[in-house]
Amino acid sequence: MLSRTERLARWIYLLLTLxxxxxxxxxxxxxxxxxxxxxxxxxxxxxxxxxxxxxxQAGEAWSTLxxxxxxxxxxxxxxxxxxxxxxxxxxxxxxxxxxxxxLYLPMTLPPVVAAFVFYELLSPSGLLSRLAFAAGLSQGIxxxxxxxxxxxxxxxxxxxxxxxxxxxxxxFAQQASQENMAALQRLSQSLGASKGRxxxxxxxxxxxxxxxxxxxxxxxxLLGTYEIPLLLGQNSPRVLSVYIVEQLSRxxxxxxxxxxxxxxxxxxxxLALLLYLLSRPSGKISES
Amino acid sequence: xxxxxxxxxxxxYIKMCCASRALVLLMLVLALGSCGxxxxxxTELPESWSWQDIEQAAAGTQLSMMMWQGDPLVNRxxxxxxxxxxxxxxxxxxxxxxxxxxxxxxxxxxxxxxxLRNSQLDVVWINGETFFQLRQxxxxxxxxxxRLPNSRYINWEDPFISRDFGQPLDGYECPWGNVQMTLIYNxxxxxxxxxxxxxxxxxxxxxPGLFTLGHDFTGMTLLKAWLMELAGGPxxxxxxxxxxxxxxxSAELWALINRNKANFWNxxxxxxxxxAQMHQLFAQGELLFTMSNNDAEVDNKIxxxxxxxxxxxxxxxxxTIQNSHYLGIARGSVNKAAAMVLINWLISPEAQFQxxxxxxxxxxxILSLDLLxxxxxxxxxxxxxxxxxxxxxxxxPFALQEPDAEYMIRLFADFRAHVIAN
Numbered sequence: 001m002l003s004r005t006e007r008l009a010r011w012i013y014l015l016l017t018l019x020x021x022x023x024x025x026x027x028x029x030x031x032x033x034x035x036x037x038x039x040x041x042x043x044x045x046x047x048x049x050x051x052x053x054x055x056x057q058a059g060e061a062w063s064t065l066x067x068x069x070x071x072x073x074x075x076x077x078x079x080x081x082x083x084x085x086x087x088x089x090x091x092x093x094x095x096x097x098x099x100x101x102x103l104y105l106p107m108t109l110p111p112v113v114a115a116f117v118f119y120e121l122l123s124p125s126g127l128l129s130r131l132a133f134a135a136g137l138s139q140g141i142x143x144x145x146x147x148x149x150x151x152x153x154x155x156x157x158x159x160x161x162x163x164x165x166x167x168x169x170x171x172f173a174q175q176a177s178q179e180n181m182a183a184l185q186r187l188s189q190s191l192g193a194s195k196g197r198x199x200x201x202x203x204x205x206x207x208x209x210x211x212x213x214x215x216x217x218x219x220x221x222l223l224g225t226y227e228i229p230l231l232l233g234q235n236s237p238r239v240l241s242v243y244i245v246e247q248l249s250r251x252x253x254x255x256x257x258x259x260x261x262x263x264x265x266x267x268x269x270x271l272a273l274l275l276y277l278l279s280r281p282s283g284k285i286s287e288s
Numbered sequence: 289x290x291x292x293x294x295x296x297x298x299x300x301y302i303k304m305c306c307a308s309r310a311l312v313l314l315m316l317v318l319a320l321g322s323c324g325x326x327x328x329x330x331t332e333l334p335e336s337w338s339w340q341d342i343e344q345a346a347a348g349t350q351l352s353m354m355m356w357q358g359d360p361l362v363n364r365x366x367x368x369x370x371x372x373x374x375x376x377x378x379x380x381x382x383x384x385x386x387x388x389x390x391x392x393x394x395x396x397x398x399x400x401x402x403x404l405r406n407s408q409l410d411v412v413w414i415n416g417e418t419f420f421q422l423r424q425x426x427x428x429x430x431x432x433x434x435r436l437p438n439s440r441y442i443n444w445e446d447p448f449i450s451r452d453f454g455q456p457l458d459g460y461e462c463p464w465g466n467v468q469m470t471l472i473y474n475x476x477x478x479x480x481x482x483x484x485x486x487x488x489x490x491x492x493x494x495x496p497g498l499f500t501l502g503h504d505f506t507g508m509t510l511l512k513a514w515l516m517e518l519a520g521g522p523x524x525x526x527x528x529x530x531x532x533x534x535x536x537x538s539a540e541l542w543a544l545i546n547r548n549k550a551n552f553w554n555x556x557x558x559x560x561x562x563x564a565q566m567h568q569l570f571a572q573g574e575l576l577f578t579m580s581n582n583d584a585e586v587d588n589k590i591x592x593x594x595x596x597x598x599x600x601x602x603x604x605x606x607x608t609i610q611n612s613h614y615l616g617i618a619r620g621s622v623n624k625a626a627a628m629v630l631i632n633w634l635i636s637p638e639a640q641f642q643x644x645x646x647x648x649x650x651x652x653x654i655l656s657l658d659l660l661x662x663x664x665x666x667x668x669x670x671x672x673x674x675x676x677x678x679x680x681x682x683x684x685p686f687a688l689q690e691p692d693a694e695y696m697i698r699l700f701a702d703f704r705a706h707v708i709a710n
Contacts, residue, residue, distance in 0.1 A: 040424045
């Protein structure tokens with residue numbers, strides 16, 4: 001039973017978080033329907049038809065949405081692939097725990113700084129290219145493989161993974177400790193399982209099951225990332241946030257309602273995902 | 289599972305119902321707040337006021353100016369020269385706010401949509417499409433330029449000043465500087481600079497990966513010049529926007545770019561999003577060309593040590609756009625008197641001469657030398673010249689007038705649709 005103070009605190013929290021979000025969403029919705037805006041001329045579905053159709057600007061909106069989802073999924077997948085083995089190393093080999101301190105370093109970098117660092121590192125005139133040229137591995141700027149502003153979005157994925165995989169390595173290692181993985185490993189080995197088998201069949205599935213809500217939340221966070229794709233991405237396709245900002249700030253003021261429509265749609269998608277996560281009985285965020 | 293979800297949604301619904309009451313309360317507070325704002329009228333300047341009255345009203349007040357702060361020389365001019373001088377001459381405290389183009393439009397648009405009559409901005413540094421947009425939403429104060437004493441030094445018949453992106457000024461903005469686009473190149477590696485689209489195609493084929501243009505204001509300014517070249521000259525695109533002509537010549541332009549973009553930087557798969565990125569790529573040697581809307585910028589950037597010493601600027605014989613940049617006053621400005629005093633001071637011969645010098649800013653003056661006193665004429669004529677950029681007199685014959693603003697808007701959108709997404 002919550003005390004009166006706790007109930008009040010909860011309502012204040014809701015007021016500070018939900019109400020501004022709801023107000024902003026309603027504003028965007030009204031703008032996209034022609035009900036707000038200096039240049040609006042009354043209710044219209046035109047902007048939603050343009051956004052949700054399948055050709056022209058609409059096709060671009062869909063490609064933006066799927067591109068953002070793909071980037072987020074690829075980054076989270078790579079984070080899992082790197083953080084799981086590293087967390088096992090941190091947990092099972094206490095001597096490597098000094099490494100944990102170094103893992104905090106990337107977490108101190110703001111995304112925009114990380115984007116600049118990787119641009120200077122990976123661009124054709126960057127540090128790696130210069131080292132490759134000095135070592136005779138590259139003939140010059142033109143022959144160095146493109147790792148930023150590239151079609152595969154490697155620069156974006158590398159930077160996002162660099163920023164987040166240390167955090168997940170530490171979180172996974174802590175979870176391993178809570179699950180008493182050492183005892184589970186001894187048990188599995190006594191039943192004849194190898195270390196590799198233990199990792200694949202027990203360690204990884206258990207940690208991922210426990211931390212899936214957190215991973216999904218970070219997936220949602222990456223959906224809305226801005227600075228890194230802006231600097232390291234291509235002009236087309238763009239991520240959601242870059243698309244929305246461009247629509248809101250183009251020379252043509254008539255595209256502003258389209259930006260609001262996309263923002264309203266994006267909010268609904270994110271909230272639907274969060275409601276789904278909250279509704280999972282075994283995946284409460286609080287367990288993370 | 290479903291019952292758990294239903295239960296949670298029901299709980300959420302109940303909370304939302306309660307939250308809606310709080311929302312109503314909040315809206316009420318916001319409405320009351322905005323009512324309070326409505327009740328305070330923004331200051332208007334009576335027509336009967338003389339210039340002395342305006343100066344008197346401006347003295348001892350604060351003034352905000354939103355401007356692009358992306359160039360250290362421009363910032364230094366404003367902070368170290370304009371601010372102290374304005375305080376000394378007119379007892380006005382100038383506050384500089386960072387923001388350009390769409391940020392100015394967004395700010396003033398949001399204020400208008402919120403029903404605010406008093407703006408947080410007084411003076412805005414604008415041109416072209418921003419002027420077009422601000423006029424669209426009626427966010428500029430005016431006409432005011434005829435009340436400025438120093439406006440007598442401006443030749444208002446000059447087509448490069450009297451129209452901004454084809455739009456008449458109608459006294460809603462005052463010219464501050466005049467520039468012409470130049471292409472900046474690495475003179476050690478570029479022996480022959482291209483002067484026409486035919487020559488550009490040859491150059492791109494011979495030098496793959498070393499040229500690009502930004503998907504921004506500067507890049508679109510180059511596209512406008514190319515569109516005029518394809519149209520056979522600027523006369524064809526002068527006057528109000530003509531959709532038929534645009535469709536015809538832009539189709540040729542996209543075809544030309546698409547058949548050559550494989551030879552652009554990064555295979556034409558992506559384009560820099562700003563001129564700052566173009567400059568960075570040029571400085572690092574990834575590009576052999578960059579471009580600038582300020583014809584003196586190459587001198588500035590070499591002086592800063594940002595561009596290599598062998599950088600040079602030129603204007604192709606096919607021509608480049610020359611335009612002016614302007615100062616406007618927000619319709620909701622609460623200090624229009626001080627705004628006018630500042631603008632009047634910024635177009636004074638002394639302030640214009642200061643920024644005319646390449647070591648200070650290198651911005652072209654909007655004052656007509658013929659209208660100045662002989663002393664100032666001489667000072668402008670004997671001012672230290674540029675070293676790496678061509679003299680203004682030599683590029684003037686290749687100056688093209690801005691076409692209607694709609695050309696820029698359509699080019700920006702269609703460049704994405706026909707080139708980037710192609």
